[in-house]
Amino acid sequence: DTGVSQDPRHKITKRGQNVTFRCDPISEHNRLYWYRQTLGQGPEFLTYFQNEAQLEKSRLLSDRFSAERPKGSFSTLEIQRTEQGDSAMYLCASSRGTGAYEQYFGPGTRLTVT
């Protein structure tokens, strides 16, 4: 499978715990995006990377959230001190980033905070 992959697919955690999600983009894509989706809503933008540089962060991304893409390939999204309001599907997408608009999404990581 050469699409975007995400791990884990599901995560259940207790309030206050830290969680980390991983995204592996399509190999030739240099742009990587994180979105969050709650039930019945469209995805909301969180942040994106051009290679290893984080170019934009949404105000949705509080200081408890941090994302990295250390070598310009895979990315991680960490949430510290999780809250019940963090329960959502976290989606990763990638695009070629050069004259290309299309973003291709992974299957998502569903986070449940109890």
Next chain:
Amino acid sequence: GESVGLHLPTLSVQEGDNSIINCAYSNSASDYFIWYKQESGKGPQFIIDIRSNMDKRQGQRVTVLLNKTVKHLSLQIAATQPGDSAVYFCAENKEYGNKLVFGAGTILRVKS
């Protein structure tokens, strides 16, 4: 601010009929629009896109129409099949490679 919205939250069609899903956008600076299909438990799947210098674009069984005058976007699915049942989102982008702004989605239900 920017917003992309959908007129109909749920659309039910008979198998074999054509489906039309509508979307309104408010940011006249947007120059790129995408339709995504999302099945339960999966990530959004790219269907078709259109740039603001076009009015119409056709794919396999799907057509996207863009009316910039009234800031309206539609997705037409020909000969709708049960496998088309999903949530459909329109999304906009005003700068290539930048973030997408999504609408809330329309549920398409295909009756056999």
